[in-house]
Amino acid sequence: MEAISKKFFLHLSSSSVLDRLAKKWGPKFGANKIVGGETFEEAVPLIQDLNSQGLHITVDHLGEFVSSEKEARQRAQECIQTIQMISSHQLTSQVSVKLTSLGLDIRHDVVWENMIAIMDEAQKHDVVVTIDMEDSTRTEKTLEIYKSLKERYDNIGTVIQSYLYRSSEDLDDLSSYDPYLRLVKGAYKEPGKVAFVEKSDVDENLKHLIEKNLLNGHYTAIASHDDAMIEFTKAFAVENNIPTDQFEFQMLYGMRNDTQMALLKEGYKVRVYLPYGDDWYGYFMRRLAERPANVSFAIKGLFKK
Ligand SMILES: Cc1cc2nc3c(=O)[nH]c(=O)nc-3n(C[C@H](O)[C@H](O)[C@H](O)COP(=O)(O)OP(=O)(O)OC[C@H]3O[C@@H](n4cnc5c(N)ncnc54)[C@H](O)[C@@H]3O)c2cc1C
Structure with missing residues:
Protein backbone atom coordinates (compact mmCIF):
# COMPACT_ATOMS: atom_id res chain seq x y z
CA MET A 1 0.00 0.00 0.00
CA GLY A 36 5.71 29.30 4.45
CA GLY A 37 3.52 31.43 2.16
CA GLU A 38 3.08 32.38 -1.47
CA THR A 39 5.69 35.17 -1.28
CA PHE A 40 8.86 35.75 0.74
CA GLU A 41 7.24 38.79 2.41
CA GLU A 42 4.55 36.46 3.75
CA ALA A 43 7.21 34.13 5.15
CA VAL A 44 9.24 36.85 6.97
CA PRO A 45 7.17 36.93 10.22
CA LEU A 46 7.25 33.13 10.34
CA ILE A 47 11.04 33.11 9.94
CA GLN A 48 11.36 35.75 12.67
CA ASP A 49 9.26 33.57 14.95
CA LEU A 50 11.29 30.41 14.19
CA ASN A 51 14.56 32.36 14.65
CA SER A 52 13.33 33.64 18.02
CA GLN A 53 12.89 30.00 19.10
CA GLY A 54 16.55 29.33 18.22
CA LEU A 55 15.93 27.61 14.88
CA HIS A 56 18.08 28.38 11.86
CA ILE A 57 16.36 28.48 8.48
CA THR A 58 17.02 27.79 4.85
CA VAL A 59 14.40 29.18 2.49
CA ASP A 60 13.51 27.67 -0.83
CA HIS A 61 11.58 29.56 -3.47
CA LEU A 62 9.53 26.71 -4.89
CA GLY A 63 9.76 26.33 -8.63
CA GLU A 64 10.78 23.35 -10.70
CA PHE A 65 8.94 23.71 -13.97
CA VAL A 66 10.83 26.53 -15.69
CA SER A 67 10.56 26.38 -19.47
CA SER A 68 12.18 29.59 -20.76
CA GLU A 69 15.38 31.56 -20.29
CA LYS A 70 13.32 34.60 -19.31
CA GLU A 71 11.56 32.65 -16.57
CA ALA A 72 14.89 31.30 -15.26
CA ARG A 73 16.38 34.83 -15.12
CA GLN A 74 13.27 36.03 -13.32
CA ARG A 75 13.76 33.22 -10.76
CA ALA A 76 17.34 34.36 -10.24
CA GLN A 77 16.19 37.94 -9.66
CA GLU A 78 13.63 36.73 -7.12
CA CYS A 79 16.34 34.78 -5.35
CA ILE A 80 18.53 37.90 -5.26
CA GLN A 81 15.67 39.88 -3.73
CA THR A 82 15.20 37.15 -1.12
CA ILE A 83 18.90 37.39 -0.19
CA GLN A 84 18.56 41.18 0.12
CA MET A 85 15.51 40.78 2.38
CA ILE A 86 17.24 38.17 4.56
CA SER A 87 19.93 40.77 5.08
CA SER A 88 17.67 43.78 5.60
CA HIS A 89 15.43 41.89 8.07
CA GLN A 90 18.51 40.40 9.77
CA LEU A 91 17.09 36.90 9.48
CA THR A 92 19.17 33.86 10.42
CA SER A 93 18.56 32.16 7.14
CA GLN A 94 20.31 30.54 4.25
CA VAL A 95 18.89 30.07 0.76
CA SER A 96 18.34 26.78 -1.05
CA VAL A 97 18.06 26.75 -4.84
CA LYS A 98 17.23 24.21 -7.53
CA LEU A 99 19.31 24.51 -10.66
CA THR A 100 16.41 23.47 -12.92
CA SER A 101 14.51 26.56 -11.78
CA LEU A 102 17.54 28.65 -12.83
CA GLY A 103 17.86 27.16 -16.31
CA LEU A 104 19.85 23.91 -15.91
CA ASP A 105 17.73 22.18 -18.57
CA ILE A 106 17.81 25.19 -20.90
CA ARG A 107 21.51 25.99 -21.45
CA HIS A 108 24.68 25.87 -19.37
CA ASP A 109 25.40 29.59 -19.74
CA VAL A 110 21.91 30.47 -18.49
CA VAL A 111 22.17 28.54 -15.22
CA TRP A 112 25.82 29.57 -14.77
CA GLU A 113 25.14 33.30 -15.20
CA ASN A 114 22.12 33.06 -12.90
CA MET A 115 24.19 31.33 -10.21
CA ILE A 116 27.00 33.87 -10.51
CA ALA A 117 24.50 36.72 -10.05
CA ILE A 118 22.99 34.97 -7.02
CA MET A 119 26.37 34.12 -5.48
CA ASP A 120 27.73 37.65 -5.93
CA GLU A 121 24.76 38.98 -3.97
CA ALA A 122 24.93 36.19 -1.37
CA GLN A 123 28.64 36.85 -0.82
CA LYS A 124 27.93 40.58 -0.38
CA HIS A 125 25.38 39.83 2.34
CA ASP A 126 27.17 36.84 3.87
CA VAL A 127 24.30 34.47 3.11
CA VAL A 128 25.00 30.77 2.47
CA VAL A 129 23.40 29.23 -0.64
CA THR A 130 22.83 25.48 -0.91
CA ILE A 131 22.13 23.84 -4.26
CA ASP A 132 19.41 21.23 -3.70
CA MET A 133 19.98 17.93 -5.48
CA GLU A 134 17.35 16.90 -8.02
CA ASP A 135 16.91 13.62 -9.90
CA SER A 136 19.84 11.46 -11.02
CA THR A 137 19.83 12.73 -14.61
CA ARG A 138 21.03 16.05 -13.17
CA THR A 139 23.47 14.84 -10.50
CA GLU A 140 26.62 15.07 -12.60
CA LYS A 141 25.82 18.52 -14.02
CA THR A 142 24.85 19.81 -10.58
CA LEU A 143 28.07 18.60 -8.96
CA GLU A 144 30.19 20.06 -11.77
CA ILE A 145 28.53 23.45 -11.31
CA TYR A 146 28.90 23.17 -7.53
CA LYS A 147 32.64 22.48 -7.81
CA SER A 148 33.20 25.37 -10.23
CA LEU A 149 31.29 27.74 -7.95
CA LYS A 150 33.09 26.47 -4.83
CA GLU A 151 36.38 27.49 -6.43
CA ARG A 152 35.07 31.08 -6.44
CA TYR A 153 32.81 31.25 -3.40
CA ASP A 154 33.06 29.86 0.11
CA ASN A 155 29.42 30.37 1.03
CA ILE A 156 28.02 27.57 -1.12
CA GLY A 157 26.86 24.05 -0.36
CA THR A 158 25.11 21.19 -2.07
CA VAL A 159 23.37 17.91 -1.35
CA ILE A 160 24.35 14.24 -1.58
CA GLN A 161 21.65 11.54 -1.73
CA SER A 162 22.31 8.19 -0.05
CA TYR A 163 20.03 6.26 -2.41
CA LEU A 164 22.50 6.75 -5.28
CA TYR A 165 25.26 4.15 -5.67
CA ARG A 166 27.68 6.89 -6.75
CA SER A 167 27.40 9.02 -3.60
CA SER A 168 30.29 7.60 -1.59
CA GLU A 169 32.63 8.26 -4.54
CA ASP A 170 31.15 11.74 -4.90
CA LEU A 171 32.12 12.47 -1.30
CA ASP A 172 35.70 11.40 -2.09
CA ASP A 173 35.72 13.57 -5.18
CA LEU A 174 34.34 16.59 -3.32
CA SER A 175 36.60 16.24 -0.29
CA SER A 176 39.39 18.45 -1.65
CA TYR A 177 36.87 21.31 -2.07
CA ASP A 178 36.17 21.39 1.70
CA PRO A 179 32.48 21.10 0.83
CA TYR A 180 29.49 22.23 2.83
CA LEU A 181 27.18 19.26 2.35
CA ARG A 182 23.66 18.34 3.26
CA LEU A 183 23.27 14.55 3.39
CA VAL A 184 19.81 13.14 2.60
CA LYS A 185 18.26 9.82 1.61
CA GLY A 186 16.86 11.21 -1.68
CA ALA A 187 13.35 12.20 -2.73
CA TYR A 188 13.00 11.27 -6.42
CA LYS A 189 11.85 8.12 -8.17
CA GLU A 190 15.07 6.47 -9.39
CA PRO A 191 15.74 3.31 -11.41
CA GLY A 192 17.54 0.35 -9.82
CA LYS A 193 20.50 0.82 -12.16
CA VAL A 194 21.51 4.02 -10.33
CA ALA A 195 19.93 3.76 -6.89
CA PHE A 196 19.42 1.29 -4.05
CA VAL A 197 15.98 -0.27 -4.16
CA GLU A 198 15.91 -1.49 -0.56
CA LYS A 199 15.22 1.14 2.08
CA SER A 200 17.62 -0.61 4.47
CA ASP A 201 20.45 -0.10 1.93
CA VAL A 202 19.58 3.59 1.59
CA ASP A 203 19.65 3.94 5.39
CA GLU A 204 22.96 2.10 5.75
CA ASN A 205 24.50 4.22 3.02
CA LEU A 206 23.35 7.42 4.73
CA LYS A 207 25.11 6.29 7.91
CA HIS A 208 28.22 5.53 5.87
CA LEU A 209 28.14 8.99 4.24
CA ILE A 210 27.63 10.72 7.60
CA GLU A 211 30.64 8.85 9.03
CA LYS A 212 32.82 9.56 6.04
CA ASN A 213 32.05 13.27 5.77
CA LEU A 214 32.44 13.88 9.49
CA LEU A 215 35.70 11.93 9.69
CA ASN A 216 36.97 13.90 6.68
CA GLY A 217 36.52 16.96 8.88
CA HIS A 218 33.86 18.64 6.76
CA TYR A 219 30.84 20.51 8.08
CA THR A 220 27.83 18.22 7.63
CA ALA A 221 24.10 18.84 7.63
CA ILE A 222 22.15 15.67 8.40
CA ALA A 223 18.77 16.27 6.81
CA SER A 224 16.45 13.53 8.01
CA HIS A 225 13.35 13.09 10.12
CA ASP A 226 14.44 9.58 10.98
CA ASP A 227 15.24 9.05 14.69
CA ALA A 228 17.62 6.25 13.74
CA MET A 229 19.78 8.67 11.69
CA ILE A 230 19.64 11.36 14.36
CA GLU A 231 20.63 8.97 17.17
CA PHE A 232 23.33 7.42 14.99
CA THR A 233 24.88 10.85 14.32
CA LYS A 234 24.81 11.87 17.97
CA ALA A 235 26.47 8.64 19.11
CA PHE A 236 29.03 8.67 16.29
CA ALA A 237 30.00 12.26 17.10
CA VAL A 238 30.54 11.44 20.77
CA GLU A 239 32.54 8.28 20.04
CA ASN A 240 34.78 10.06 17.54
CA ASN A 241 35.19 13.41 19.31
CA ILE A 242 33.42 15.27 16.52
CA PRO A 243 32.56 18.73 17.89
CA THR A 244 28.86 19.68 17.82
CA ASP A 245 29.74 22.77 15.76
CA GLN A 246 30.87 20.50 12.88
CA PHE A 247 27.34 19.36 12.12
CA GLU A 248 23.69 20.35 12.23
CA PHE A 249 20.36 18.63 11.85
CA GLN A 250 17.94 19.79 9.20
CA MET A 251 14.23 19.10 8.91
CA LEU A 252 11.44 20.33 6.73
CA TYR A 253 9.12 23.00 8.04
CA GLY A 254 6.07 21.44 9.66
CA MET A 255 7.68 18.03 10.21
CA ARG A 256 8.67 16.68 13.65
CA ASN A 257 8.43 20.02 15.46
CA ASP A 258 8.86 18.32 18.85
CA THR A 259 12.04 16.60 17.72
CA GLN A 260 13.39 19.91 16.38
CA MET A 261 12.83 21.58 19.75
CA ALA A 262 14.24 18.61 21.71
CA LEU A 263 17.45 18.69 19.65
CA LEU A 264 17.75 22.44 20.24
CA LYS A 265 17.42 21.90 23.97
CA GLU A 266 20.15 19.26 23.86
CA GLY A 267 22.43 21.91 22.35
CA TYR A 268 22.42 20.84 18.70
CA LYS A 269 22.05 23.25 15.82
CA VAL A 270 18.77 22.72 13.96
CA ARG A 271 17.91 24.22 10.59
CA VAL A 272 14.40 24.26 9.19
CA TYR A 273 13.93 24.06 5.44
CA LEU A 274 11.14 26.48 4.69
CA PRO A 275 9.67 26.48 1.20
CA TYR A 276 7.59 29.38 -0.07
CA GLY A 277 6.09 30.50 -3.38
CA ASP A 278 3.13 29.76 -5.60
CA ASP A 279 4.91 26.77 -7.18
C1 LIG B 1 16.13 19.81 5.14
C2 LIG B 1 15.94 18.79 4.07
C3 LIG B 1 16.42 19.04 2.79
C4 LIG B 1 16.27 18.09 1.78
N1 LIG B 1 16.81 18.32 0.55
C5 LIG B 1 16.73 17.36 -0.40
C6 LIG B 1 17.36 17.51 -1.67
O1 LIG B 1 18.01 18.52 -1.97
N2 LIG B 1 17.21 16.51 -2.57
C7 LIG B 1 16.52 15.36 -2.29
O2 LIG B 1 16.44 14.46 -3.14
N3 LIG B 1 15.90 15.20 -1.10
C8 LIG B 1 15.98 16.17 -0.17
N4 LIG B 1 15.35 15.98 1.03
C9 LIG B 1 14.40 14.85 1.20
C10 LIG B 1 15.11 13.58 1.63
O3 LIG B 1 15.89 13.09 0.56
C11 LIG B 1 14.11 12.49 2.05
O4 LIG B 1 13.32 12.18 0.93
C12 LIG B 1 13.20 12.89 3.18
O5 LIG B 1 13.87 13.63 4.16
C13 LIG B 1 12.61 11.63 3.82
O6 LIG B 1 13.60 10.84 4.40
P1 LIG B 1 13.90 10.87 5.97
O7 LIG B 1 15.35 10.63 6.16
O8 LIG B 1 13.40 12.14 6.55
O9 LIG B 1 13.10 9.68 6.61
P2 LIG B 1 12.19 8.49 5.99
O10 LIG B 1 13.09 7.41 5.48
O11 LIG B 1 11.15 9.05 5.07
O12 LIG B 1 11.48 8.01 7.29
C14 LIG B 1 12.18 7.21 8.26
C15 LIG B 1 11.42 7.24 9.56
O13 LIG B 1 11.49 8.56 10.11
C16 LIG B 1 10.28 8.87 10.78
N5 LIG B 1 9.62 10.02 10.12
C17 LIG B 1 9.82 10.46 8.88
N6 LIG B 1 9.08 11.56 8.62
C18 LIG B 1 8.37 11.80 9.73
C19 LIG B 1 7.42 12.78 10.11
N7 LIG B 1 7.04 13.75 9.28
N8 LIG B 1 6.90 12.71 11.34
C20 LIG B 1 7.28 11.73 12.20
N9 LIG B 1 8.18 10.78 11.89
C21 LIG B 1 8.71 10.81 10.70
C22 LIG B 1 9.42 7.63 10.69
O14 LIG B 1 9.68 6.83 11.81
C23 LIG B 1 9.94 6.96 9.44
O15 LIG B 1 9.71 5.58 9.42
C24 LIG B 1 15.54 16.89 2.06
C25 LIG B 1 15.08 16.64 3.35
C26 LIG B 1 15.27 17.56 4.35
C27 LIG B 1 14.79 17.23 5.72
Missing part, protein backbone atom coordinates in the same frame (compact mmCIF):
# COMPACT_ATOMS: atom_id res chain seq x y z
CA GLU A 2 2.82 2.36 1.00
CA ALA A 3 4.70 1.56 -2.22
CA ILE A 4 1.58 2.18 -4.33
CA SER A 5 0.90 5.51 -2.63
CA LYS A 6 4.56 6.56 -3.07
CA LYS A 7 4.46 5.78 -6.81
CA PHE A 8 1.11 7.55 -7.14
CA PHE A 9 2.24 10.81 -5.54
CA LEU A 10 5.63 10.78 -7.30
CA HIS A 11 3.75 10.37 -10.58
CA LEU A 12 1.46 13.28 -9.70
CA SER A 13 4.48 15.40 -8.68
CA SER A 14 5.74 15.42 -12.28
CA SER A 15 2.48 16.57 -13.85
CA SER A 16 2.90 20.08 -15.25
CA VAL A 17 -0.85 20.30 -15.96
CA LEU A 18 -1.69 19.79 -12.29
CA ASP A 19 1.17 22.14 -11.38
CA ARG A 20 -0.48 24.92 -13.43
CA LEU A 21 -3.83 24.27 -11.79
CA ALA A 22 -2.24 24.28 -8.34
CA LYS A 23 -0.86 27.79 -8.93
CA LYS A 24 -4.44 28.97 -9.34
CA TRP A 25 -5.61 27.23 -6.16
CA GLY A 26 -2.87 28.55 -3.84
CA PRO A 27 -1.39 26.38 -1.08
CA LYS A 28 -4.51 24.65 0.16
CA PHE A 29 -5.31 21.03 0.97
CA GLY A 30 -2.82 20.98 3.84
CA ALA A 31 0.07 22.46 1.84
CA ASN A 32 -0.02 25.62 3.97
CA LYS A 33 1.15 23.51 6.96
CA ILE A 34 4.43 22.79 5.21
CA VAL A 35 4.80 25.89 2.98
CA TRP A 280 4.26 24.56 -4.18
CA TYR A 281 2.66 21.66 -6.01
CA GLY A 282 5.62 19.32 -6.83
CA TYR A 283 7.11 19.82 -3.37
CA PHE A 284 3.83 18.96 -1.66
CA MET A 285 3.32 15.81 -3.75
CA ARG A 286 6.83 14.52 -2.93
CA ARG A 287 6.19 14.99 0.80
CA LEU A 288 2.95 13.01 0.43
CA ALA A 289 4.84 10.28 -1.42
CA GLU A 290 7.41 10.01 1.38
CA ARG A 291 5.00 9.70 4.21
CA PRO A 292 1.47 8.47 3.68
CA ALA A 293 0.60 9.90 7.14
CA ASN A 294 0.98 13.32 5.53
CA VAL A 295 -2.03 12.42 3.41
CA SER A 296 -4.25 12.66 6.46
CA PHE A 297 -3.51 16.34 6.98
CA ALA A 298 -3.91 16.92 3.25
CA ILE A 299 -7.34 15.33 3.38
CA LYS A 300 -8.24 17.37 6.48
CA GLY A 301 -7.06 20.44 4.54
CA LEU A 302 -9.49 19.60 1.76
CA PHE A 303 -12.39 20.10 4.11
CA LYS A 304 -11.08 23.18 5.91
CA LYS A 305 -12.12 26.62 4.76
